[in-house]
Amino acid sequence: MTYCVAIKCNDGLVFAADTRTAAGVDDVRTYNKLHVLEVPGQRVFVILSAGNLATTQYVLAYARREMNDPNATTSLRTVRHMFDAADYLGQLSVRAQKQAAEANMNVNVETTLILGGQIMGEDPAIYMIYPLGNCISASPEMPFLQIGEIKYGKPILDRFVRPQVKLEDAARCALVSLDSTMRSNISVGPPVDVAILPRDGLAISHSLRLDFDTPYYASLKDSWGRQLENAVRNLPKFDWEVQQSLPLSPHPGSNFVAGQQQRQVDASSHPQQGWQAAQWSSDTDDSGRR
Amino acid sequence: MTYCVAIKCNDGLVFAADTRTAAGVDDVRTYNKLHVLEVPGQRVFVILSAGNLATTQYVLAYARREMNDPNATTSLRTVRHMFDAADYLGQLSVRAQKQAAEANMNVNVETTLILGGQIMGEDPAIYMIYPLGNCISASPEMPFLQIGEIKYGKPILDRFVRPQVKLEDAARCALVSLDSTMRSNISVGPPVDVAILPRDGLAISHSLRLDFDTPYYASLKDSWGRQLENAVRNLPKFDWEVQQSLPLSPHPGSNFVAGQQQRQVDASSHPQQGWQAAQWSSDTDDSGRR
Incomplete structure (x- = not known):
């Protein structure tokens, strides 16, 4: 290849x-x-x-x-x-x-x-x-x-x-x-x-x-790995994390936080708000689909 | 799929x-x-x-x-x-x-x-x-x-x-x-x-x-895109960029810089230093290899 x-x-x-x-x-x-x-x-x-x-x-x-x-x-x-x-x-x-x-x-x-x-x-x-x-x-x-x-x-x-x-x-x-x-x-x-x-x-x-052992390449790989790791860790928190962390560390703004914008699964879903509750129901048959 | x-x-x-x-x-x-x-x-x-x-x-x-x-x-x-x-x-x-x-x-x-x-x-x-x-x-x-x-x-x-x-x-x-x-x-x-x-x-x-239009997902995508863009821009500079930028902005350390560690192609390559000069020569035949 x-x-x-x-x-x-x-x-x-x-x-x-x-x-x-x-x-x-x-x-x-x-x-x-x-x-x-x-x-x-x-x-x-x-x-x-x-x-x-x-x-x-x-x-x-x-x-x-x-x-x-x-x-x-x-x-x-x-x-x-x-x-x-x-x-x-x-x-x-x-x-x-x-x-x-x-x-x-x-x-x-x-x-x-x-x-x-x-x-x-x-x-x-x-x-x-x-x-x-x-x-x-x-x-x-x-x-x-x-x-x-x-x-x-x-x-x-x-x-x-x-x-x-x-x-x-x-x-x-x-x-x-x-x-x-x-x-x-x-x-x-x-x-x-x-x-x-x-x-x-x-x-x-x-x-x-x-x-791999060229110093520039090694430093590039190292820098990229560290930055990606930080990038994932700095992604917006889920709402339950924000709620959990509020009493402990009441300093908002260090990460962008999605706040109340996503919800856990709930029978009373509101698809018009841009999200839907996950449904774990059985699907109907449809042969040949992948 | x-x-x-x-x-x-x-x-x-x-x-x-x-x-x-x-x-x-x-x-x-x-x-x-x-x-x-x-x-x-x-x-x-x-x-x-x-x-x-x-x-x-x-x-x-x-x-x-x-x-x-x-x-x-x-x-x-x-x-x-x-x-x-x-x-x-x-x-x-x-x-x-x-x-x-x-x-x-x-x-x-x-x-x-x-x-x-x-x-x-x-x-x-x-x-x-x-x-x-x-x-x-x-x-x-x-x-x-x-x-x-x-x-x-x-x-x-x-x-x-x-x-x-x-x-x-x-x-x-x-x-x-x-x-x-x-x-x-x-x-x-x-x-x-x-x-x-x-x-x-x-x-x-x-x-x-x-x-896609769920607020949390939108904020996640946005955060990820911005962070990745910054991560690429913060990768170590090539040595010619460092040399070019020295007279203009003499403050080292804001990015990790590979410094003199990589070289441009040069006829006198030093493979023992971990890098080799690129060779643009014609290759020999070897049928069936991919």
């Missing part, structure tokens, strides 16, 4: 990826999944990959080879727009999969890619390239794209990432997202790569490889 | 569940997935369910019927241990699935259940009951069990839930976990049910049904 994320902010792009690849739990290795291809000062592309490693490497090998071939009719050096770059990589991916499928070995050779970058004179952009070769871009409402094991790390991105966030904050959020994923899925593993591409810089400004 | 979670703390048990069931996106309804069966003052059982609703309701109907039947050889009223209760429900589930499978309609009739509760004189316990009828319990290292759409809501449980947390904190953590899940999977939806069973109380002390 794999987990990669790309974030599009107003100030530029952020990329992050783990480095673990596995062909079964007994064959685990470390591979880059974050690849930078550039024409310095003119265009920068970052490619993230999840899926069959041979297909990914086919795409990267041809993309690099044709980029350096002055006779290539289409390459990352010649495409006019970021969409064309995504389309070009998609076609390379389809070609690699078709070639592998000829052997008909019933192996999944699909790869999903994220392409991000900027071509001079154009806006930065990120695209997700599906195994079919087609692609979608991020949007202001959904300014990030994920591939691989995406679920564990999505909630923090959902809650924090907006187009106006600082690039560094987005990078830290991506690291937290990766950390949550590595904690739950051992097929996603360290070290992690992070790259920042500021808008109109046309060069990666910062790239990091962080392992 | 569904998302349910049960947490075992030293002080007792916490249960939470969404209420959305769907037979396709064009047939969505609200059903309880949190069911309480009790013999007041002697034993309390809470059953959470994810999967085929008819199988679930078969299990609940027979569990209730046999509990109230003085001639039943085995029932939730007669079982000696929580494990036996889990085993009993597992057998009901298998029987429901076998009966439905006789029609051979190629419909998935599997259900996964969580059983939690306490029998007087025994410790409280939570079990996950698989469609095969077998079961596992929680452990001190993994004091919660989830069924249904478990991934989005797992990171916050991983980071916060420990046996020693307060029941109310565990309940708030479960609500946040549910909220993250509902945000990402529309087949998990409000209202949500929460129930708290204090150790040795042998009765549910608090049960709530919360909808």
Whole structure:
């Protein structure tokens, strides 16, 4: 498995990826999944990959080879727009999969890619390239794209990432997202790569490889763990806690308190007040529903 | 889909569940997935369910019927241990699935259940009951069990839930976990049910049904969103941010700062220091790896 994320902010792009690849739990290795291809000062592309490693490497090998071939009719050096770059990589991916499928070995050779970058004179952009070769871009409402094991790390991105966030904050959020994923899925593993591409810089400004024992990563994990713990403890109290605590500690305001707004289950429920009493009654049959 | 979670703390048990069931996106309804069966003052059982609703309701109907039947050889009223209760429900589930499978309609009739509760004189316990009828319990290292759409809501449980947390904190953590899940999977939806069973109380002390517009739930969401945003913004700065900000705001210590501990990519990497320079080189082929 794999987990990669790309974030599009107003100030530029952020990329992050783990480095673990596995062909079964007994064959685990470390591979880059974050690849930078550039024409310095003119265009920068970052490619993230999840899926069959041979297909990914086919795409990267041809993309690099044709980029350096002055006779290539289409390459990352010649495409006019970021969409064309995504389309070009998609076609390379389809070609690699078709070639592998000829052997008909019933192996999944699909790869999903994220392409991000900027071509001079154009806006930065990120695209997700599906195994079919087609692609979608991020949007202001959904300014990030994920591939691989995406679920564990999505909630923090959902809650924090907006187009106006600082690039560094987005990078830290991506690291937290990766950390949550590595904690739950051992097929996603360290070290992690992070790259920042500021808008109109046309060069990666910062790239990091962080392992669990890298001091920065360790301090990030520690800070995040402590802050999350405090955040849960500082959530609004239930009304019975407020009532219980009143005689003992009569200092309201240290936490926001929901006060009398929720109730225990009560036969006389008032759904019009925005809540309903829980009903532990038997349900009727309805076959096939899940 | 569904998302349910049960947490075992030293002080007792916490249960939470969404209420959305769907037979396709064009047939969505609200059903309880949190069911309480009790013999007041002697034993309390809470059953959470994810999967085929008819199988679930078969299990609940027979569990209730046999509990109230003085001639039943085995029932939730007669079982000696929580494990036996889990085993009993597992057998009901298998029987429901076998009966439905006789029609051979190629419909998935599997259900996964969580059983939690306490029998007087025994410790409280939570079990996950698989469609095969077998079961596992929680452990001190993994004091919660989830069924249904478990991934989005797992990171916050991983980071916060420990046996020693307060029941109310565990309940708030479960609500946040549910909220993250509902945000990402529309087949998990409000209202949500929460129930708290204090150790040795042998009765549910608090049960709530919360909808998006319930004032408590709204304040919880708001508090969580603001706190998470602050938590990301308070993570340790990258070293280049520290260097940039030094001339402008020379007051260290307001954030923990990783200082000089991470580096930008540099050809002269020092892996023995716990980090490595990112390498954007071409990888070698290795077919079949993902």
